[in-house]
Amino acid sequence: MSVIEGYLNGLFVAAGLIIAIGAQNAFVLGQSLKREHHYSAALVCMVSDAVLILAGVFGLAALLEHSTLAMQLARWGGVAFLVSYALLALRRAFSPQVLRADQQPMRSRRSVLLSTLAVTLLNPHVYLDTVVLIGAIGAQQRFPLYFAAGAVSASILWFTSLAVAGARLAPWLSRPATWRVIDGGVAIMMLIVAWGLARP
Secondary structure: OOHHHHHHHHHHHHHHHHOOOOHHHHHHHHHHHHOOOHHHHHHHHHHHHHHHHHHHHHHHHHHHOOOHHHHHHHHHHHHHHHHHHHHHHHHHHHOOOOOOOOOOOOOOHHHHHHHHHHHHHOOHHHHHHHHHHHHHHHOOOOOHHHHHHHHHHHHHHHHHHHHHHHHHHHHHHOOHHHHHHHHHHHHHHHHHHHHHHHOO
């Protein structure tokens, strides 16, 4: 596996998880539409993702390198997750939802930052996605640092896009057809990475 392939694997896996409709994305989009400390909110999401991704990849890497059985379980568990997620993405593509902004009254920067942290860190799926799933897959890569860099890049690109172009993206993200294309792309990316992980 090359450095570039490791980076792209991280980028694709993280993008598939991060772009999915959720409270965090709706919150940042809402802040962007209101121009209410939206860059700060996006930055909190990026930093949180980076810390959790690095902790997952290198924390699990240290544990797995001492156990062949644990490595195999993580490998095939990762394959099963990626295939399952691809199937879920395909299911969503046939019955797409839409991402709608979370509309709330104007608040202070401190209030927005605390709300962003709450939406990000109090969601158990965040830890499952970033620490466990991304970490388990990244720990098995030949170049885990580049995988982690790709995963962090996906977070940076997505939340920067929501913060900078939220107002322009909102009409597109509220269309089911857009999410058909996104979820179809996510399914393809996940299957490609699963194939790479399953190869001997």
